[in-house]
Amino acid sequence: MRNSALTERRYSQPAIxxxxxxxxxxxxxLSRVKTLFxxxxxxxxxxxxxxAPAKPNIIYILCDDLGYGxxxxxxxxxxxxxxxxDKLAAAGxxxxxxxxxxxxxxxxxYGIMTGRYNWRTKLQSGVLGGLSPRLIEPxxxxxxxxxxxxxxxxxxxGKWHLGMDWVKKEGKTVAELNxxxxxxxxxxxxxxxxxNGPNAVGFDxxxxxxxxxxxxxxxxxxxxxxxxxxxxxKDFPMFLxxxxxxxxxxxxxxxxxxxxxxxxxxxxxIGYVKSRAAEAKAGKPFFLYLPLASPxxxxxxxxxxxxxxxxxxxxxxxxxxDAAIGQLLxxxxxxxxxxxxxxxxxxxxxxxxQADFPALLAKGHNPSYEFRGHKxxxxxxxxxxxxxxxxxxRVKAGTLSQQLLCLTDFMATAAEIIGAKTPDNAAEDSVSxxxxxLGTAKASLREALxxxxxxxxxxxxxxxxxxxxxxxxxxxxxxxxxTPKATALPPVQLFDLDKxxxxxxxxxxxxxxxxxxxxxxxxxxxxxxxxxxGTPQQNAVPVQLVKTAKAAPAKxx
Ligand SMILES: [Ca+2]
Numbered sequence: 001m002r003n004s005a006l007t008e009r010r011y012s013q014p015a016i017x018x019x020x021x022x023x024x025x026x027x028x029x030l031s032r033v034k035t036l037f038x039x040x041x042x043x044x045x046x047x048x049x050x051x052a053p054a055k056p057n058i059i060y061i062l063c064d065d066l067g068y069g070x071x072x073x074x075x076x077x078x079x080x081x082x083x084x085x086d087k088l089a090a091a092g093x094x095x096x097x098x099x100x101x102x103x104x105x106x107x108x109x110y111g112i113m114t115g116r117y118n119w120r121t122k123l124q125s126g127v128l129g130g131l132s133p134r135l136i137e138p139x140x141x142x143x144x145x146x147x148x149x150x151x152x153x154x155x156x157x158g159k160w161h162l163g164m165d166w167v168k169k170e171g172k173t174v175a176e177l178n179x180x181x182x183x184x185x186x187x188x189x190x191x192x193x194x195x196n197g198p199n200a201v202g203f204d205x206x207x208x209x210x211x212x213x214x215x216x217x218x219x220x221x222x223x224x225x226x227x228x229x230x231x232x233x234k235d236f237p238m239f240l241x242x243x244x245x246x247x248x249x250x251x252x253x254x255x256x257x258x259x260x261x262x263x264x265x266x267x268x269x270i271g272y273v274k275s276r277a278a279e280a281k282a283g284k285p286f287f288l289y290l291p292l293a294s295p296x297x298x299x300x301x302x303x304x305x306x307x308x309x310x311x312x313x314x315x316x317x318x319x320x321x322d323a324a325i326g327q328l329l330x331x332x333x334x335x336x337x338x339x340x341x342x343x344x345x346x347x348x349x350x351x352x353x354q355a356d357f358p359a360l361l362a363k364g365h366n367p368s369y370e371f372r373g374h375k376x377x378x379x380x381x382x383x384x385x386x387x388x389x390x391x392x393x394r395v396k397a398g399t400l401s402q403q404l405l406c407l408t409d410f411m412a413t414a415a416e417i418i419g420a421k422t423p424d425n426a427a428e429d430s431v432s433x434x435x436x437x438l439g440t441a442k443a444s445l446r447e448a449l450x451x452x453x454x455x456x457x458x459x460x461x462x463x464x465x466x467x468x469x470x471x472x473x474x475x476x477x478x479x480x481x482x483t484p485k486a487t488a489l490p491p492v493q494l495f496d497l498d499k500x501x502x503x504x505x506x507x508x509x510x511x512x513x514x515x516x517x518x519x520x521x522x523x524x525x526x527x528x529x530x531x532x533x534g535t536p537q538q539n540a541v542p543v544q545l546v547k548t549a550k551a552a553p554a555k556x557x
């Protein structure tokens with residue numbers, strides 16, 4: 001079997017940990033959890049783990065729209081070189097079955113920050129805009145606040161996209177739960193301080209952009225102020241070099257250019273690590289949340305990276321993103337902090353069609369690897385994401401995990417790592433994956449996992465089974481919601497991922513008992529306001545499990 005063969009090979013040749021070998025295709029025995037280490041290694045490792053310092057620094061790097069198949073070490077057929085991510089994975093653990101809680105940006109970010117499924121909020125579909133108010137409810141505990149309460153210095157550097165309260169001009173409004181309309185972009189007084197941004201939910205420091213890089217305003221924000229007033233209107237090509245397709249025209253700082261954003265965020269992140277090094281060594285750890293705005297649109301690699309991949313500018317932008325992460329990791333080494341720093345690299349959803357799938361497929365590269373669909377979809381291409389972890393003090397190098405995890409699981413994991421408890425009204429959908437990191441997990445850590453697409457369609461995954469409560473993609477790929485083709489399909493889709501990782505054969509009519517069981521479990525998760533043990537909680541709004549032919553928002557990113 002693939003996994004045991006891989007494990008044996010790694011143990012007979014320890015050097016392989018440093019010489020990354022692209023993993024072969026998984027036969028998708030997804031319901032089984034493999035024991036990766038021989039017992040002796042486990043025992044020795046457990047002893048090492050016990051001796052490790054209690055609180056690691058934590059760097060959580062969230063790429064934007066990076067596909068599972070875009071990371072070379074996860075996709076044997078991948079054509080984009082990602083040497084820094086490959087090296088990171090080889091020095092730690094990579095996961096093959098991790099999912100963002102949504103297949104689009106804002107909702108996934110809510111789940112990471114709160115450990116709660118995004119569909120429990122008032123945002124039931126789509127994403128926020130750059131001017132939308134805060135989505136994280138007042139009083140809700142975030143992972144940043146939890147870490148801050150436990151002695152961490154905390155910083156968010158990058159794309160927020162979780163809403164913040166701008167001061168609106170008198171009598172003017174902005175879109176609360178979707179992207180602002182063209183006539184709303186000047187409704188904000190950009191000179192006034194912003195309330196309820198990242199600083200209000202647990203971050204000591206914030207530097208970044210309000211939302212996606214193709215959303216207004218085009219200016220950096222430091223804590224509660226724009227660094228430069230957006231005094232002109234600008235737009236940018238969605239894909240470098242193409243005249244067709246521009247991002248939203250709107251307020252910009254005069255010198256703001258989209259290709260400067262990745263280098264700027266990288267420099268800021270490096271500066272942050274440098275500035276915290278002395279205190280981190282003296283016992284005050286840091287948490288750096290680094291949501292990069294790439295390789296999301298505008299696809300804008302700098303001149304130095306243009307043409308590097310030989311594929312297209314999206315692939316160039318992926319390479320530049322990989323290099324930026326490499327620069328940050330180099331600083332961590334330079335400051336001698338790598339050993340007890342937990343580094344996680346993942347993505348907020350699958351690759352967007354903006355990457356130009358036909359052009360990439362023609363050159364043999366599939367950003368979604370073997371999974372169906374892409375960003376926005378209920379299919380795995382929408383939400384199965386790269387998940388790489390390095391933590392030399394406690395995570396064995398050169399290991400892999402097939403645990404089924406959700407990005408909401410970060411908060412419970414962070415809590416367990418630092419020995420903190422979360423209250424009943426927090427982290428309702430968060431399951432600690434620390435046992436997976438330590439190699440001590442004997443069974444599946446999660447009972448099940450809920451997926452959510454851009455139009456609010458639901459799916460639930462348990463072991464090899466995936467049940468989608470929709471007829472179609474729930475997003476942008478074929479068959480699209482509301483189309484005649486979709487309407488003719490059965491109301492639900494059941495896939496056996498052990499036999500059909502590409503979600504091609506709907507077996508709902510052959511296994512009505514599985515459909516009934518998973519539907520009931522999903523209904524319970526909704527009704528309880530949580531999917532983990534604890535006191536039932538309230539959802540922000542009534543949650544509609546079955547959406548009827550609601551088309552996916554075409555423009556929301
Ligand atoms: Ca995204």
